[in-house]
Amino acid sequence: MRLGVLDIGSNTVHLLVANARAGGRPTATTSHRSVLRLMRYLEPDGSISAEGVRGLVDAVTQACERARAEGVDELLATATSAVREATNGEEVIARIEEVLGQPLQVLGGETEARYTFLAVRRWFGWSAGQILLFDIGGGSLEIAGGADELPDLAESVPLGAGRSTVRFLPHDPPSEDEIDALRRHAASVLAPVAERFSALPRPDHVIGSSKAIRSLAKLAGYPVPGWSGIDRMVLPRKELKDWIPRLARIPADAREALPGITADRTFQIVAAAIVIERAMKAMDVDELEVSPWALREGVLLRYIESLQY
Numbered sequence: 615m616r617l618g619v620l621d622i623g624s625n626t627v628h629l630l631v632a633n634a635r636a637g638g639r640p641t642a643t644t645s646h647r648s649v650l651r652l653m654r655y656l657e658p659d660g661s662i663s664a665e666g667v668r669g670l671v672d673a674v675t676q677a678c679e680r681a682r683a684e685g686v687d688e689l690l691a692t693a694t695s696a697v698r699e700a701t702n703g704e705e706v707i708a709r710i711e712e713v714l715g716q717p718l719q720v721l722g723g724e725t726e727a728r729y730t731f732l733a734v735r736r737w738f739g740w741s742a743g744q745i746l747l748f749d750i751g752g753g754s755l756e757i758a759g760g761a762d763e764l765p766d767l768a769e770s771v772p773l774g775a776g777r778s779t780v781r782f783l784p785h786d787p788p789s790e791d792e793i794d795a796l797r798r799h800a801a802s803v804l805a806p807v808a809e810r811f812s813a814l815p816r817p818d819h820v821i822g823s824s825k826a827i828r829s830l831a832k833l834a835g836y837p838v839p840g841w842s843g844i845d846r847m848v849l850p851r852k853e854l855k856d857w858i859p860r861l862a863r864i865p866a867d868a869r870e871a872l873p874g875i876t877a878d879r880t881f882q883i884v885a886a887a888i889v890i891e892r893a894m895k896a897m898d899v900d901e902l903e904v905s906p907w908a909l910r911e912g913v914l915l916r917y918i919e920s921l922q923y
Contacts, residue, residue, distance in 0.1 A: 616643075617917065618686035619910040620677050622710065622718075624652050624696035624752025624776050626878065627673035630910045631684045636921040640914045646680045648673035649878040652696040653752055653776035661702040667709060670697075674713045690913050692719045694726055695753030695774060723770020727756035729912030731765045734821050736915055737907040743818035746811070748893055749908060750824045750886055752776030755893065757807060759814045766814060771803050773893075775826055775886035783885055786866050793862055796885060800892040808896040820899045822849060823908040825879065826886035830854060831904045832874025833861075847904040851894040858887050 615635070621628045631644035650673055655666025662670070681689050691714050697706055698720050711718050721729070730749045738745065747765070749756040753774035758765035782788075782796035822831070831847040834857045840846035861869065862884045869880040879886070894902065 620691040622693040629677040727758040727768035731758040733907040733912035746817035775882040778885035804896040820902040823905040829874040850901040
């Protein structure tokens, strides 16, 4: 069957269309994104502004039209932290469901981490052993660890790249004081999380799965041989840390000229780099491997498992 996953995130509304069957690997055929950066539309009371809601509804409408044009049999619509945490979230969800014509699954942070962990496990396989996962979105950072298909520990913290940019890096380019403030904040939030994860065995593989991490790996990382002759990217903490001050000095509209930095990431890539570097530091990680599969693939895989053979 033809499945669509509509991921309504803090930064983008992303539709992934894939052919799927019970027991088979999903094969992506179409990817359609609308860039919103919802964190820009948060009011002081924590609600999404009327302009932001209109933009969100328009993006969902476009995605639904694209899904129909692609002949999608089943649309799996999910929303993450921006909608989940907005004070007017119920109203926003109702507007989205009106466009969808079906219920919207609003994922909690831990559930989001578990879906992503499943996708990463399936991509790397059982031979990867103990996995530690980092996944950074616009609103939150998810961390999960374990040796099975579901993690033994999964947590979500409000250190997303968009949220961190709005709160700590309001100027373009940001000042050194702003960067230091975000670095200190991230370290303080991550310290108790790292303490809880220290109870798990040391990971055999540390993996990052978000678009921001893929961008940073292209900027500061390097390829290594992978399975089936496919190169995989590795992001070292030292090189990432060295890039942060250079990246921060470049205005957002000029960052797109850098390797791996796409137009939709230029404003929040500095915050993403700071948070990921601090997370790697807190967890005593020297480098991470990049996974091409993440939340959307996890949602697909979980749905495929529910199909009858």
